[in-house]
Amino acid sequence: MKFSMKTAPLRASVAALAMGFGIGAAAAAEKADVMHWWTSGGEAAAVHVFAEDYDKAGGNWFNDAVAGGDAARAAAINRIVGGKPPTASQFNTGKQFDDLVNNHLLRNLDADAKAGGWEGAVPPLFLKAVERHGHIYAIPVNIHGQNWLWYNTGVLAKAGVPVPKTFDDVLADMPKLKAAGVVPLAASTQSWQEAILFNSVLASVGGRKMYVDIWSGKGDKDISGPVFAKVADTFKKLKAYTDPGANNRNWNDATAMVIQGKAAFQFMGDWAKGEFANAHQTAGKEFGCTILGASYVVGGDVFVFPKNKDPAQTKAQDLLVKVMMSKGTQLRFAAKKGSIPIRQDVDVKSLDICAQHGHELMANPANQTPSVDMVATPSVVGAETDVINKFWNDPKMSTADFVKKFAAAIHG
Amino acid sequence: MMKIWLRRNFSALMALSPALLIVLVVYVGCTIWSVRISLTDSHILPSDHYVGLHNYVRLLNTDRWNTSVGNLVFFGFMFIIASLVTGTLMAILMDQRIKGEALFRTIYLYPLAMSFIVTGLIWEWILQPTLGIQKMMRNFGFAHFHFDWINHSSTVLYTVALAAVWQGSGLVMAIMLAGLRGVDDEIWKAARIEGISPVRTYISIVLPMLGGAIATVTVLLALTVVRLFDLIIAMTGGGPGDSSEVPAKFIYDYLFDHQDIGLATAASTLMLGFVLVFIGPWQIWQWRRDVRGAGR
Numbered sequence: 001m002k003f004s005m006k007t008a009p010l011r012a013s014v015a016a017l018a019m020g021f022g023i024g025a026a027a028a029a030e031k032a033d034v035m036h037w038w039t040s041g042g043e044a045a046a047v048h049v050f051a052e053d054y055d056k057a058g059g060n061w062f063n064d065a066v067a068g069g070d071a072a073r074a075a076a077i078n079r080i081v082g083g084k085p086p087t088a089s090q091f092n093t094g095k096q097f098d099d100l101v102n103n104h105l106l107r108n109l110d111a112d113a114k115a116g117g118w119e120g121a122v123p124p125l126f127l128k129a130v131e132r133h134g135h136i137y138a139i140p141v142n143i144h145g146q147n148w149l150w151y152n153t154g155v156l157a158k159a160g161v162p163v164p165k166t167f168d169d170v171l172a173d174m175p176k177l178k179a180a181g182v183v184p185l186a187a188s189t190q191s192w193q194e195a196i197l198f199n200s201v202l203a204s205v206g207g208r209k210m211y212v213d214i215w216s217g218k219g220d221k222d223i224s225g226p227v228f229a230k231v232a233d234t235f236k237k238l239k240a241y242t243d244p245g246a247n248n249r250n251w252n253d254a255t256a257m258v259i260q261g262k263a264a265f266q267f268m269g270d271w272a273k274g275e276f277a278n279a280h281q282t283a284g285k286e287f288g289c290t291i292l293g294a295s296y297v298v299g300g301d302v303f304v305f306p307k308n309k310d311p312a313q314t315k316a317q318d319l320l321v322k323v324m325m326s327k328g329t330q331l332r333f334a335a336k337k338g339s340i341p342i343r344q345d346v347d348v349k350s351l352d353i354c355a356q357h358g359h360e361l362m363a364n365p366a367n368q369t370p371s372v373d374m375v376a377t378p379s380v381v382g383a384e385t386d387v388i389n390k391f392w393n394d395p396k397m398s399t400a401d402f403v404k405k406f407a408a409a410i411h412g
Numbered sequence: 413m414m415k416i417w418l419r420r421n422f423s424a425l426m427a428l429s430p431a432l433l434i435v436l437v438v439y440v441g442c443t444i445w446s447v448r449i450s451l452t453d454s455h456i457l458p459s460d461h462y463v464g465l466h467n468y469v470r471l472l473n474t475d476r477w478n479t480s481v482g483n484l485v486f487f488g489f490m491f492i493i494a495s496l497v498t499g500t501l502m503a504i505l506m507d508q509r510i511k512g513e514a515l516f517r518t519i520y521l522y523p524l525a526m527s528f529i530v531t532g533l534i535w536e537w538i539l540q541p542t543l544g545i546q547k548m549m550r551n552f553g554f555a556h557f558h559f560d561w562i563n564h565s566s567t568v569l570y571t572v573a574l575a576a577v578w579q580g581s582g583l584v585m586a587i588m589l590a591g592l593r594g595v596d597d598e599i600w601k602a603a604r605i606e607g608i609s610p611v612r613t614y615i616s617i618v619l620p621m622l623g624g625a626i627a628t629v630t631v632l633l634a635l636t637v638v639r640l641f642d643l644i645i646a647m648t649g650g651g652p653g654d655s656s657e658v659p660a661k662f663i664y665d666y667l668f669d670h671q672d673i674g675l676a677t678a679a680s681t682l683m684l685g686f687v688l689v690f691i692g693p694w695q696i697w698q699w700r701r702d703v704r705g706a707g708r
Contacts, residue, residue, distance in 0.1 A: 070668035081457060096671065099456040189651045245542035247563050248649040379455065382670030386476050386654065393653030394565065405475075 032316040034303075035064040035079075036090035037072035042274035046336035053329045059319050062087075080105050085306030087316050093129050093140055093300040094373030100304065101132045107305045107314075109136045112321045121343045125368045130302055138302040141324055142339035145358045146269040146371055147200035147297040150255065150276075151288050155182050155264045166292055167205050167234050170265070174241040177264045184241035186263035188249040191389035195381075197267045198388045199372060201235045202228075203295040208369045211295065214410070216375040223407045232391070232399045239392060258287065269299075273338040273354060282352075289354040296361040299371030300339065376410075383409040443684065450677035458673070467678035477679060480657040483569060487658070488637040490573045491580070495633055496626070498577060499584020504614060506585065507592045517589070520582040528579070532646025535575035536562070565655035568648055572656055576643060580636060584629050591625035592618065624701075631694050638687055659683050 032054065038047045044065075051061040064086060066072035073096065076089035080100065091097045100106050113119070113136045118127060122140060130138040149164070156163065159180035161173045177184040187197065203211045206227055213219035214228070222228055243263075246254075255275040257263035266272065273283070281287050303324065305317045323329055330341040335351055340358045348359045361367045372381050387409050391402040418425075453463045471477050502520055506513055523531065538544040541560040549557035561567035595618050603613040619626075641660035644650055650657040659679060666676035 074668055077456065096456075103457060189653075190649055191651075243542065244560055244563055245540060247540065248536070248647075248651055377455075378669070378671040379675075382665070382672070389651070390475075390653045393651060393655070 030312050030316055031060045031062050032087040032320055033062045033064050034088045034090075034320070035066065035072060035076045035086040036301075036303075037066055037069045038090075039065050039067045040274075041278070042271075042336060042338060046333050049329060049333045049336055050324055053326075053332075054320060054323045057319060057323050059316060059323070080306045085308065087308075087313055088303045088305050088320055091138065091302050091304055092373050093126065093302050094371065094375075095377050096373065097138060097302075097304050098132070098377075100306075101137050105306055106137045107307050107317065109139065109305065109321060112136075112139075112318060112325075116322065116325045118325065121345045123342075123344060123362055123368060124365065125298070125370055125374075126300070126342060129370070129374050138304045139321055139325055140300055140302050140342045141330075142300045142334060142337055142342055143298050143358070143362065144269050144271065144300050144339045145291070145296055145298055145361075146196060147203055147291060147295070147369075148268060148270055148272070148354070149200075149290050149292060150258055150266045150268060150272055151290070152258050152261050152264055153286060153288050155180070155261050156288075159264070161264075163288060163290055164292065165290075167201060170292070171234065171237055173264075174238075178241060182261070183243045183257060183263040184265060185238055186254040186257040186266040187238070187242040187246045188251060188254055189247050189389075189393060190249070190251070191385050193251055193254070193268075194392045195372075195385045195388050196269065197238065198231075198235050198392075199297060200267045200292070201238075202231050203297050203369050204293040205231045205234055207293070208295040208366070211297075211369055212375060215370075215372050217380075217410055220407065220410075223403060223410070229399055229403065232402050236391065236399065270338050270340075270354060270358065273352070277338075283354045289357070291357070291361065294361065294364075294367045295369040296358065296367045297369045297371055298362070299373055300342070377412060380410060380412045383412070446677045447681050449673060450681045452674055454674045454677075456671040456673070463674075467674045468682075471675055471678050471682070474675075476654050476657055477659070477662055479654050480659045480662045483656060484637065484640065484658050487569050487573055487576075487640065488634070490570070491576050491637060492630060492633045494573065494577045495580040495584050496629065499581040499629070500588050500619070502581065502585040503588035503592055506589055517586070520585050522582070523579040524582045526579065528576075528642040529646045531575055531579050532643045535571065535578070536647045539571050562648065563652060565652055568652065568656045572643060572647060575647060576636070576640075580633060583632065587625050587629050588622065591622040595621060627694060627697065631691065634690050635687075638683065638690070 034050075036047060038044060047063070047065075051063060054061045066075050069092070073089075073091060076086060077100070079085055080089070085105075097106065118136075123143075126140040126143065127136075130136050130140055149170075151163065155177070159173075159177050159182070161176055162169075164170045164173055174184040187193065199211070202214070206214070206222070210219060210222050210227065214222055251268055251272070252275050254263070254266050255268065255272045256279075258266045259276060259279045259281060270289075273289075276283070276287050283289055303320070305321070308314050308317070324333075325343070327341075327343060327346045330343050331346050331348070331350070333339075334341045334348075334355065338355075340348065340351070340355050340362065344359075344363065348356055351359070372384075376384075384406065387402065387405045390405070391397050449458055450467055451462050451464065452459045453461050453466070506516060510516070539559075539562040541547065541563065546557060546559045549559070562571045599617060600613070603617060608617075639660060640658050641664065644656055644658055644661055648656040650661055660683075663676050663679045663683070666672045666679065670676075
């Protein structure tokens with residue numbers, strides 16, 4: 001996920017360090033060298049669940065954390081190509097590991113999937129996301145909702161604003177909130193956060209089908225249509241309700257504004273829950289969470305298992321898959337991570353109400369809206385993020401201009 | 413001839429060979445490798461499928477790249493000229509044999525000891541309207557005080573340049589001061605006898621004698637410009653929009669985030685070209701000066 005962005009300046013140096021260590025530490029037999037980028041407090045606690053359960057099951061977990069998703073993936077790819085692959089390595093659910101599959105660098109996990117009974121338990125959207133040419137090449141370990149609207153219940157009550165159900169509601173509420181003296185929308189000009197906001201609008205105003213068609217490159221007609229223009233207008237109108245401090249603001253600083261009651265709303269993935277939890281706030285009490293409409297934009301993380309000549313390593317990989325996908329581990333992991341379990345066949349009563357709502361939404365395939373990373377290549381996502389970023393920040397850029405640029409970038 | 417030369421320099425060559433090997437393999441080798449990658453259709457893994465200059469065509473059609481290069485040129489001129497002027501002025505003031513010179517010299521050089529990340533964060537806080545100068549002035553009672561250059565596309569580059577000059581002018585001062593101290597006292601005496609004012613002496617006589625120092629400083633500053641990355645990351649993140657994007661950040665984003673190493677290496681190859689255009693003339697000038705010096 002993108003929350004690693006807050007460590008951006010550190011990325012390069014940490015990556016260099018990690019690569020140095022990685023080459024030095026030849027994996028001993030049975031030791032499972034697991035590369036990931038879960039380094040923040042809540043993330044580290046979550047990955048500890050995996051480590052603990054793996055060790056309990058007779059494995060030997062070696063924590064190989066690299067700060068920053070980009071850096072971690074680069075380090076893993078370098079090791080895989082260099083012939084000293086880690087036992088397992090994290091990627092985002094989506095197309096990031098396509099090249100690795102096509103170059104025959106990853107293990108086929110069909111047998112593990114069968115043994116674990118994934119079919120029927122894992123939502124089809126996520127099962128398809130790890131399938132290439134009819135075979136399974138990764139394990140999805142969590143589901144993160146990306147289009148949550150977080151709000152401060154006290155601020156809404158004071159301004160006399162009900163919880164919005166649509167983006168039209170949001171736009172209608174904004175002036176009231178502004179009049180009440182708070183920042184209506186805690187936003188940031190960091191481009192990935194603008195993209196999260198834009199995709200929330202697209203999923204809600206445009207709907208799931210249009211969202212998927214557009215991002216998978218099959219929606220040229222949709223892009224030039226009136227609904228997409230409304231999406232763009234809605235997105236741009238929100239800008240007026242942000243504050244001057246939004247420039248280059250970290251996502252967790254924006255969440256802090258909602259926590260402290262300085263701002264009313266924030267659109268952010270469910271990893272924001274960790275910030276509320278750290279501030280000892282409870283969902284449904286001091287803060288609330290809602291999805292505008294039914295399209296639930298979901299993404300997540302996967303682990304891939306590079307091919308290995310060492311049979312002991314292959315055994316370690318099989319055990320890892322089994323542990324990470326087991327029901328108990330999944331539930332405990334999700335609780336720490338703020339995500340929801342990848343398996344539909346677990347009881348989520350112990351999770352918070354936002355997670356329960358998310359789990360409920362996931363039960364209906366018609367709501368399952370894939371994150372852009374799952375349908376578009378990183379280079380298309382990157383190019384469109386640049387376009388969205390330009391549109392949000394350039395007051396002179398018209399909607400027509402934006403639509404034209406967006407249409408041009410969607411085919412890579 | 414060759415044999416004698418070899419025998420005479422054998423130990424020196426042995427001592428230098430590890431460094432030479434590193435330079436050849438790591439620097440030159442990787443540079444050639446990168447140029448090769450830029451001619452292929454590589455995305456996340458290096459590929460062997462050559463596509464000619466396709467990546468370069470794509471690059472030149474990418475708005476963000478063109479904006480980045482424009483930003484860099486604009487920033488570069490502003491930064492180099494402003495640093496040279498402030499640094500030289502500081503050096504001239506220090507040259508007046510003031511009391512506590514060592515103290516001032518240390519203070520002016522201190523910013524240089526900081527990384528651009530720290531400089532960038534500090535200046536972001538100072539310039540951010542909700543945190544820094546604007547907030548302070550409003551707290552003092554000037555309710556309509558307005559200073560939010562960092563939030564506007566048309567002014568953000570000035571703020572970046574301001575932070576960079578703050579950090580860089582100390583270096584200019586140090587080198588220029590060393591140059592000024594190297595000027596023969598006899599010249600000053602002669603100028604005084606002729607009744608030439610000190611200002612005029614500096615402009616017409618002393619500074620022209622410091623051509624070497626100025627060239628060195630300019631090249632050092634130009635290298636800072638080309639490498640500009642961390643300051644942007646810490647201070648503006650390239651925004652608002654793409655108004656403070658720079659090539660190094662473009663390359664980084666395309667390498668890791670967009671997983672488009674073909675385009676990223678094409679961009680870095682072009683940057684290498686820029687650097688060679690900058691450094692080339694200076695290298696030739698240095699080399700010719702060395703040859704002249706040796707012949708004397």
